[in-house]
Amino acid sequence: MIILELFINALIAGILLGGFFAALSIGLSICFGLLDTVNIAHPTFIVAAAFCTFILNANFGIDPILAGIIITPLFFGLGWVIYSLYYQFFEKTSAEALRGLAFFFGLLFITEVVLIISFGVDHRLVNAAYIGKSFGGEFAGISVSVPFRLLSAFVVAAILTLGLQMFLDRSFFGRATRAVHQDMMALSLMGVDPVAIKRIAFAIGLGTCGIAGALMIIVIPIEPAVGRLFIGNVFAIVVLGGLGSISGTLIAAMILGIAESMVSTFFGPSWAPAVSFTILLGVLAFRPTGLLGVGDTR
Amino acid sequence: MTRILKYRVRVMLLAGLFAAAFTLTTAFAPVAQAQSKDPIKIGFSMALTGALAGGGKQSLVAMQIWAEDINEQGGILGRSVELVFYDDQTNPKNVPGIYSKLLDVDKVDFVVSGYGTNLIAPAMPVVIDRDIVFMGLFGMNNNGKWNYEKYFQILPAGPSPAVGFSSNWFEAVKTFKPKTIALVAADAEFARNLKEGAVENAKAMGLEIVYNENYPPRTADFTPIVRAVNAKKPDIFYIASYPNGSAGLVRAIAEVGTDAMAVGGGMVGLQYAGLMSGLGPNLNGFLNYDFYVPEPTMNIYPGSKELIDRYQKKVKDEGLKTDALGYYLVPWAYAYVDILGKAVNAVGKIDHDAIAEYIHKTKFTTVVGDVEFGDNGEWTQSRTIAVQYQGIKNNELDQFSQPGTRKIMFPADIQTGEVKPFNSLR
Numbered sequence: 163m164i165i166l167e168l169f170i171n172a173l174i175a176g177i178l179l180g181g182f183f184a185a186l187s188i189g190l191s192i193c194f195g196l197l198d199t200v201n202i203a204h205p206t207f208i209v210a211a212a213f214c215t216f217i218l219n220a221n222f223g224i225d226p227i228l229a230g231i232i233i234t235p236l237f238f239g240l241g242w243v244i245y246s247l248y249y250q251f252f253e254k255t256s257a258e259a260l261r262g263l264a265f266f267f268g269l270l271f272i273t274e275v276v277l278i279i280s281f282g283v284d285h286r287l288v289n290a291a292y293i294g295k296s297f298g299g300e301f302a303g304i305s306v307s308v309p310f311r312l313l314s315a316f317v318v319a320a321i322l323t324l325g326l327q328m329f330l331d332r333s334f335f336g337r338a339t340r341a342v343h344q345d346m347m348a349l350s351l352m353g354v355d356p357v358a359i360k361r362i363a364f365a366i367g368l369g370t371c372g373i374a375g376a377l378m379i380i381v382i383p384i385e386p387a388v389g390r391l392f393i394g395n396v397f398a399i400v401v402l403g404g405l406g407s408i409s410g411t412l413i414a415a416m417i418l419g420i421a422e423s424m425v426s427t428f429f430g431p432s433w434a435p436a437v438s439f440t441i442l443l444g445v446l447a448f449r450p451t452g453l454l455g456v457g458d459t460r
Numbered sequence: 461m462t463r464i465l466k467y468r469v470r471v472m473l474l475a476g477l478f479a480a481a482f483t484l485t486t487a488f489a490p491v492a493q494a495q496s497k498d499p500i501k502i503g504f505s506m507a508l509t510g511a512l513a514g515g516g517k518q519s520l521v522a523m524q525i526w527a528e529d530i531n532e533q534g535g536i537l538g539r540s541v542e543l544v545f546y547d548d549q550t551n552p553k554n555v556p557g558i559y560s561k562l563l564d565v566d567k568v569d570f571v572v573s574g575y576g577t578n579l580i581a582p583a584m585p586v587v588i589d590r591d592i593v594f595m596g597l598f599g600m601n602n603n604g605k606w607n608y609e610k611y612f613q614i615l616p617a618g619p620s621p622a623v624g625f626s627s628n629w630f631e632a633v634k635t636f637k638p639k640t641i642a643l644v645a646a647d648a649e650f651a652r653n654l655k656e657g658a659v660e661n662a663k664a665m666g667l668e669i670v671y672n673e674n675y676p677p678r679t680a681d682f683t684p685i686v687r688a689v690n691a692k693k694p695d696i697f698y699i700a701s702y703p704n705g706s707a708g709l710v711r712a713i714a715e716v717g718t719d720a721m722a723v724g725g726g727m728v729g730l731q732y733a734g735l736m737s738g739l740g741p742n743l744n745g746f747l748n749y750d751f752y753v754p755e756p757t758m759n760i761y762p763g764s765k766e767l768i769d770r771y772q773k774k775v776k777d778e779g780l781k782t783d784a785l786g787y788y789l790v791p792w793a794y795a796y797v798d799i800l801g802k803a804v805n806a807v808g809k810i811d812h813d814a815i816a817e818y819i820h821k822t823k824f825t826t827v828v829g830d831v832e833f834g835d836n837g838e839w840t841q842s843r844t845i846a847v848q849y850q851g852i853k854n855n856e857l858d859q860f861s862q863p864g865t866r867k868i869m870f871p872a873d874i875q876t877g878e879v880k881p882f883n884s885l886r
Contacts, residue, residue, distance in 0.1 A: 282780075307716055
């Protein structure tokens with residue numbers, strides 16, 4: 163019975179953790195998966211959003227999730243500006259490969275330094291009624307507890323992911339974004355400006371940092387460099403899910419979340435990263451395009 | 461005519477040479493004088509960003525206060541002291557390069573360590589290769605494998621630091637008469653060493669170890685670990701964690717709960733102002749290590765309160781973005797450079813063999829009390845204290861600068877409270 167109880171709780175924790183991972187990765191799935199922009203600074207922008215959330219929560223008592231929604235337009239605007247610069251100086255001159263990567267590395271370091279100068283290096287946390295508490299009970303003799311902190315992250319991440327999926331699937335802009343990923347030249351011939359589409363899509367990708375940052379500071383304590391811990395994770399999830407697939411990103415995040423939770427519970431937490439990346443390598447060996455990726459159609 | 465001209469030319473040449481010699485000597489005289497008055501450079505890496513920056517930054521401020529003090533007192537060997545430091549980003553990979561640069565390019569006179577075991581370990585081979593004195597700041601058994609005779613450590617964990625660090629915690633939990641223990645540690649050198657010491661203490665107490673695992677530093681959700689521990693029903697739960705993990709475990713335990721009577725032990729970060737105020741009442745009941753807390757019995761360290769007051773004023777007045785309280789590291793970071801300065805002044809010259817010999821045989825009076833080093837460079841006695849978080853009502857930082865929130869449970873001679881079961885304080 164104890165094993166079953168551990169299994170059920172680990173499964174729930176894994177799904178919730180997967181939701182958190184999905185929130186961190188979904189913006190990168192757009193920027194990297196759909197637009198081929200290796201935005202290695204993405205986790206650091208999430209940390210920046212987490213600090214913005216901290217300010218709103220600590221100074222004005224605003225709920226962290228609401229704070230995340232409030233700052234999302236700010237990060238949308240930031241994404242707009244960053245892509246405009248990136249296009250002007252790198253993509254336009256076809257220098258996006260290595261120099262573009264260096265550009266985002268630079269952004270990563272600059273953002274970290276700005277955060278250090280602005281906030282110092284202390285760890286920051288937010289407080290809300292649902293943080294540090296859980297709900298649960300006994301069902302058929304099995305005790306289940308669900309932390310509100312992770313549940314809220316999961317719910318918000320699920321809404322964000324499904325909303326983006328529907329937007330990209332059903333709107334003209336979404337189809338145009340996918341068309342940019344597939345054949346930019348053909349899109350131009352249709353009379354659509356691919357650069358404008360990419361600019362908006364990149365801004366949406368970076369805009370998700372607003373919500374993801376709020377979820378990050380709800381789930382873990384933050385300091386300016388904490389984003390680096392998640393660089394490997396978010397890229398692994400995007401690649402595992404399949405480049406350009408939003409729903410694939412969600413599924414991949416769930417798989418890694420559940421794997422980490424199960425391994426931590428039954429085999430010891432030190433094995434968790436190894437198992438996660440073994441899953442990634444295993445999937446890529448049999449399905450190089452990732453779980454729901456369609457491959458490069460260009 | 462020609463002879464007269466030659467004579468004049470010779471006279472002029474001689475005069476020119478004298479003038480040049482005079483100019484050169486007068487020009488270089490101040491330089492030579494300045495060289496003898498060049499500052500004594502003390503180099504180090506420090507975690508100014510990254511996971512340990514919360515401790516690294518307060519250490520740096522404390523060291524800068526010491527440099528101000530020593531310079532006001534005339535410096536070392538009559539020369540002013542200059543600190544040369546680089547940010548190691550809490551990344552051990554950066555450390556060997558920094559120490560090579562300090563010694564080869566910056567030509568520092570002495571090096572001291574950065575903050576923490578993981579960042580001292582990679583500096584050891586560089587320093588040992590140069591055969592120079594090396595003062596360490598909060599390193600856990602860094603000299604265990606090297607036995608380097610010029611290494612001295614300011615961590616007050618006693619001659620066997622891995623064991624001594626947690627010995628008072630195990631003394632404090634004896635009141636619960638535990639039979640089983642679970643141990644969890646971060647997958648990093650400090651935490652692993654700490655856990656190994658805790659395992660030795662647990663075995664010495666005859667405890668059965670029911671869970672013993674490490675967690676990777678990037679772990680986001682600790683609830684599966686806490687559940688796995690709970691499934692083993694330990695009487696006490698020892699945790700050796702770094703700041704991110706400490707906060708994650710505190711919250712996971714608040715959410716999932718535990719029946720263990722004592723929880724904590726080696727949780728780094730719970731002493732930082734940011735995490736204490738952020739976690740607030742969730743800290744109640746945790747029994748953890750510490751070195752200095754604002755309890756009335758901590759008057760065993762004369763001068764430390766005044767130093768901490770100065771630190772807090774400096775942080776406030778200068779708007780420094782660092783730990784607002786500074787209890788955790790400030791006295792110790794001040795003391796380890798202070799000991800070096802006192803030793804060099806006593807020896808009277810920069811002779812690393814003589815300085816190391818002097819430090820070995822001397823009892824130093826510092827802001828952290830009297831300090832003596834054993835053969836392995838560790839303290840001859842442990843002064844780690846076990847504190848229990850009690851009566852924390854909210855997230856206000858001020859309460860942590862008052863007595864009563866972190867009561868001393870052990871050692872008995874400075875005890876300020878009775879250790880209580882974890883859940884009775886929740």
